[in-house]
Amino acid sequence: MDEPKEVTIQNYKGWEDFYKIKKSEKLDFFIRKGRMLDILFSQQFDRDFLNNMCQLATQIRRMALTKMGARKLSGLLSHKRAMLYFVQPSTRTFISFLNACHILGMKISEIRGTSTSSEVKGESQEDTIRTFASYVNLIIIRHPEAGFAEKTAWLLNQNKLPVAIINGGSGPDQHPTQALLDIYTLERSFRNIGGMDGKKIAMVGDLKRGRTVRSLSYLMRNYKDVTLYFVAPEVFRMKDDIKSFLNKHNIEFHETDDFASVMQHVDAIYMTRIQKEYAEAPAEETDVYPQFHFTKEHLSVIQSHCIIMHPLPRRYEIDVEVDKDPRAVYWKQERNGMWMRAALISYLFGVDDEIATEYR
Numbered sequence: 214m215d216e217p218k219e220v221t222i223q224n225y226k227g228w229e230d231f232y233k234i235k236k237s238e239k240l241d242f243f244i245r246k247g248r249m250l251d252i253l254f255s256q257q258f259d260r261d262f263l264n265n266m267c268q269l270a271t272q273i274r275r276m277a278l279t280k281m282g283a284r285k286l287s288g289l290l291s292h293k294r295a296m297l298y299f300v301q302p303s304t305r306t307f308i309s310f311l312n313a314c315h316i317l318g319m320k321i322s323e324i325r326g327t328s329t330s331s332e333v334k335g336e337s338q339e340d341t342i343r344t345f346a347s348y349v350n351l352i353i354i355r356h357p358e359a360g361f362a363e364k365t366a367w368l369l370n371q372n373k374l375p376v377a378i379i380n381g382g383s384g385p386d387q388h389p390t391q392a393l394l395d396i397y398t399l400e401r402s403f404r405n406i407g408g409m410d411g412k413k414i415a416m417v418g419d420l421k422r423g424r425t426v427r428s429l430s431y432l433m434r435n436y437k438d439v440t441l442y443f444v445a446p447e448v449f450r451m452k453d454d455i456k457s458f459l460n461k462h463n464i465e466f467h468e469t470d471d472f473a474s475v476m477q478h479v480d481a482i483y484m485t486r487i488q489k490e491y492a493e494a495p496a497e498e499t500d501v502y503p504q505f506h507f508t509k510e511h512l513s514v515i516q517s518h519c520i521i522m523h524p525l526p527r528r529y530e531i532d533v534e535v536d537k538d539p540r541a542v543y544w545k546q547e548r549n550g551m552w553m554r555a556a557l558i559s560y561l562f563g564v565d566d567e568i569a570t571e572y573r
């Protein structure tokens with residue numbers, strides 16, 4: 214049973230002001246020696262970076278197939294340690310990061326809830342993280358609060374601690390590594406039809422509180438002539454911050470609650486679940502919104518190349534009958550996460566070139 218907690222609140226001078234600065238204006242703060250040290254939000258990624266990460270993920274995937282390749286990979290970071298600090302529920306993001314670290318030979322420690330750490334004694338989360346930083350080279354954080362991973366990176370950078378931070382999901386705000394694996398899935402699926410440029414993508418469901426669709430939307434500025442269709446019930450429409458970002462970067466988007474009218478025209482359908490855990494009165498949120506579900510009947514309506522994605526876990530949004538269709542790529546998408554995260558970690562520690570040389 215969880216003890217009632219009284220956690221120490223510490224005030225860090227300068228953090229509030231730093232957090233308010235526009236993301237695009239503080240990218241340099243998270244760069245060390247010409248390379249990103251912390252991965253916190255999608256606005257950090259440009260097209261070259263995305264292309265390189267997709268290529269690297271594929272190279273790691275291929276290398277891992279053979280015993281010799283796998284052995285080479287597992288020697289790359291055997292001198293590094295990582296901490297997984299996951300204080301919000303997670304299955305696949307946790308497992309996929311864990312396996313990505315293992316592929317590269319890293320040693321892992323983990324905390325999967327605040328009830329077994331010194332936070333029970335009232336230690337602040339910042340001090341807890343500071344403690345991890347004494348032991349490891351990389352901290353991967355999933356946290357219910359928007360901005361918590363960024364705050365940690367800010368704090369460690371202020372103290373000149375060269376520990377990398379990866380945001381593995383920050384409340385309803387962002388999930389940048391999910392966006393990377395989503396781009397990888399889209400690019401791979403469209404590799405014979407010109408890649409991402411010019412594609413039409415529908416995002417469906419809880420766009421207001423779903424961090425995956427938010428992080429993915431930011432990445433669209435890197436591609437040419439992409440059109441987004443935000444398909445959501447009135448109460449879960451995409452928030453204004455994303456819409457103004459898209460307007461600013463001249464990215465075409467449309468909003469509708471009519472799923473049927475959109476699905477036949479698009480190249481990808483990104484389904485999401487209703488994020489009930491963020492409901493103000495969870496017990497009252499019982500609607501399942503069947504008009505925003507993808508059923509097996511829809512398979513005959515969508516285009517022959519249109520892929521169906523989902524960050525998972527799913528509830529009722531996609532009928533299990535749909536899983537067998539080759540256009541249903543969500544299980545592939547899930548596996549892509551491990552390769553992409555291994556690519557990202559190898560980039561962070563500068564061993565990406567050693568992987569690339571295998572293919573030169």
Ligand code: NCD
Pocket residue numbers: 305306382388391424425486524525526
């Ligand atoms: C998502 C998440 O946690 O944001 N899942 C994931 O990371 N694969 C989506 C969700 O929880 O609905």
